[in-house]
Amino acid sequence: MWKLIKNAKLYCPECSENTDILVVGTSIAAIGKNIGLPNFVEGEEIDLQDKTVVPGFIDAHVHICGGGGEAGPASRTPEINLSQLTRAGTTTVVGCLGTDSISRSMSELLVKANALQDEGISTFIYSGGYQVPMRTLLVTLEQDLVLIHKVIGAGEIAISDHRSGQPQIAQLEHLAAQARVGGMLAGKAGVVHLHLGEGKRGLDPIFKILEETEIPITQFMPTHINRTHALLEQGIKFLLAGGYIDLTAGCDDFPEELQVPSVLKMLYQRQILNDRITVTSDGNGSMPQYNETGVLIGMGIGSVEVLWRDIRKSVVHYGLPLEVALRTITSNVANVLRLKNKGIIRVGYDADLVVLDQDLEVQDVWAMGKCMLRNRKTQVWGTYEPRN
Structure with missing residues (x-):
């Protein structure tokens, strides 16, 4: 079925004049003014009346098959449902394992990614989990990258x-070397997506690898860089050296200056908010709280909705240009992870689109040309999820 989206204020993510978007099947077929549907096709025309259309959001760090477990079996988080992602504007998701790669397996992660793809959104996964030696689907990380389409890194x-x-x-050197070669052979990014905790070493082990080996800095994608002031400063040093950094949204218990909107504003003011900076939600993972002796004192679950919430806040309350903030969850992510036909509204690209109302709240979502959310009402549900 053809769809004609008319009178949209377009951010591709760069700003464009009000225009029309023609969607044929799963792709964007045309962009321009006064586009019409051919008489010989069955199609739907949607007049957005100058509402804003942006690329579908790419959330590159979500525990899609559940996470947690740090407080025992009852603290394992459940699998994510399709509508949780689409209500948040997420049309592409990268799934990962976390602390628990014992009761959670790579097979489970891959199958859940396949299920979400069947239900309507685009999915990829990282191979491995917190632990090294890492868990893989096949014998080695290189084999996972080369032989399994959805695996894009470690x-x-x-x-x-x-x-x-x-x-x-x-061990980290060997892992990065496998990611490097596997990515080259598969034509993929092959990044090593690094969880950074509050430990005093921070990024020091990675700086040492870069100093002593031939592995390029772009092989690493460290996340949770806004966890502490010291880690953020290390992250900025890493960024200025040519590396990627990933900020974690939804950290409401952090000092304000470490929360995503404030960090993005600081980076923008310092003129270093470039295309190597991404933001992810860490959605559906556990949110453990520890005291100063490392004892668990509380547990929560992460929401994927904080991704757009924090980006929107950086625009509405911190004054970032929308096209600048958008890149951290659209085109930047697609470039870092080498996701083909994602992250940009362009002819030939996948029809992953989010409509924002006058308050920049998510109103409608299309994933691969299929309407998943209309007027904030879910149109497509996961196979077994409750419809409430």
């Missing part, structure tokens, strides 16, 4: 955290 590998496997630098 992660989330934990360093500088009391829950990590305390990997030695030689």
Whole structure:
């Protein structure tokens, strides 16, 4: 079925004049003014009356098959439902394992990614989890990258955290080398997505690898960089050296200056908010709270809705241009992870679109040309999720 979206204020993510978007099947077929549907086709025309259309959001760090477990079996978080993602404007998601790669498996992660793809959104996964040696689907990470389409890198590998496997630098070197070669052979990013905890070493092990080996800095994608002031400063150093950094949204218990809107404003003011910075939600993972001795004192569950909430806040309350803030969850992510036909509204690209109302709240969502949310009402539900 053809769809004609008319009178949209377009951010591709750069701003464009009010225009029309023609969607044929799963792709964008035309963009321009006064586009009409051919008489010989069955189609739907949607007049947005100058509402804003942006690329579908890419959330590159979500525990889609559940996470947690740090407080025992009852603290394992459930699998995510399709509508949780689409209500948040997410049309592409990258799934990962976390602390628990014992009761959670790579097979489970892959099957859940396939299920979400069947239900209507685009999905990819990282191979591995917190621990090193890492869990893989096949014998090696290289084989996962080359032979399994959905595997785009390794992660989330934990360093500088009391829950990590305390990997030695030689182990991290070997892992990064496998990601490098596997990515090259598969034509994929092959990034090593690193979980950073509050440990005093921070990014030091990675800086040492970069100093002593030929592995390029772009092989690593460290996340939770806004966890502490010291880690954020290390992250900025990493960024200025040519690396990628990923900020975590939804950290409401952090000091304000470490929360995503404030960090993005600071980076923008320093003129270093570039295309190597991404933001992810860490959605559906557990949110444990520890005291100063490392004892667990509380547990929550992360929401994928904080991704757009924090980006919107950076625009509405912190004054960032919409096209600048958008890139951290659209085109930047697609470029870092080499996701083909994603992150931009362009002819030939996938028809992943989010409509924002006058208050920049998510109103409608199309994923691969299919309407998933209309007027904030879910149109497509996951196979078994409750419809409330």
